Amino acid sequence: MPTDIADEALDFLLARAGLDLTAAQKAELKTVYPGIAAMAQRVRQPRGRMAELAHVYNFGPADLGADLGEDAP
């Protein structure tokens, strides 16, 4: 992951997020990008594709209540 960000790339990310920033805010945000990049590097461990998924869920009693049948198509 690069530790700095080009103006065009930052503009793309901000547009995608729907954030309308001033030039001063963009300039300030660029200065902390290396901090975010360093954090992202720290959580990117060599764990492989079969490592536990981040988001799993279990069906609990509340998901299997009597109303489930009524709502089912």
Add this chain to the structure above:
Amino acid sequence: MTDTIPTIAEAARLIAAKRLSPVELTRACLDRVHALDGRLHAFVHLTEGRALAEARLAEAAIMAGGPKGPMHGIPIGLKDIVDTKGIPTTCGSKILEDNVPDADATCAELLAAAGTVLIGKTTTHEFADGGPSFDLPRLPARNPWNTDHFTAGSSSGTGAGIAAGLILGGIGTDTGGSIRGPAALCGIAGIKPTYGLVSRAGVAPAAFSLDHIGPMAWTAEDCALMLQVLAGHDPRDPASADWPVPDYTAGLGSGIKGMKIGVIHHFHEVDYKVSDGVRRGIDAAIATLRGLGAEIREVQLSPLQDWGACGSLISITERAAAYDEWARTRLGDFSERVQRRLMLGALVSGVDYVQAVRRRRELRAELKAAMAGLDVVLTASQTGEAPNLNEVPVWDTFAAPSFTMPFNVAGYPAITVCAGFGAGGLPVAIQLVGRPFEEPGLLRVADAFEKATDFRNARPNLAAAALPA
């Protein structure tokens, strides 16, 4: 106005013995609010009339049949991100300046049912984030030990209010340290319970998977009394744990001889060096706990920065998601500090977020293994004493790693208690961490530590403190 401020436990005993009137206690707190809060800014909204009415009701009920529990007639404050029916709840933001909820948050409901007296809503960083901010409808809270200094946040008003004796206890919320930070810098006690132990229903989110609600008070014993009221399953909160609620005060006073306490020295000695005052407080606390008969062991975890990176990426992303609509349409209505926090969301990719959540699983497993055979672990709570309000870094996320975030990442219970006084006579603190749902043991150690030291005997001298006009 009384100069003697009782703890919740002391007040409860006096109230039960009919030697202290809840009305007099409430009036004493309100007198202190009127005398001091113009300078402390602990409250954003006072509920004086309601407080006196609740105190009268409590007094009548207690005179007729005794208290329903130790919180009956106790004056408290609720952080202003906690919904309160019919009472403004602004989250410290222009955006919700006119917001008056039509229902109570679960924690507010439980405390009211226990007979507490609501003095008012306490100051918070905007949406429990950033701060101190001077571009919001209300000014930030000031530290009662020196009003030029920061309280930490985001439960800043609750921390300041308790330290100054304006309330005996209050609610804080903690996504990366927002209970334990103000507890540390204001010299009080604050516990972030196990994730899911206390319902978040009706409390404004900061980051859903890191958010905790918990008590703040002068002592660990008082935190235990409040937690007894707050803990329990709530179907309104999807993260609420369906777990038996033990007696949190049962082990208090029974000593800690033979308990095993791990110390994460590398957090505060290698990963990030704390101030001399905090270091001395930690060293003295270890000696005190050893003197009480605890066995002290060394604990090694991943570097503090790994925990911080994991928690920050999750926090930044979940916050950006929670406030996405307002960030896109009303960014300029947030304080500059919160605008900066929300802007960060654009820099974190979906893969970054998922990797952070995967890392959380690994770090939790690591902490579980490290705590095998231990009752609690001890670490720093803050990097140093309270900074001057004007010296809090704008981008504090990157300024120094957080000593509290690791236990939001893990969801483990953690309490901060006062461990003395450092530079400028400002409080320093330690943080004790327990295994999930083992708050009784955690509170037992914290209580034993407090009772073996004399730090609970000193209150801020507000007459002598530097009080800005």
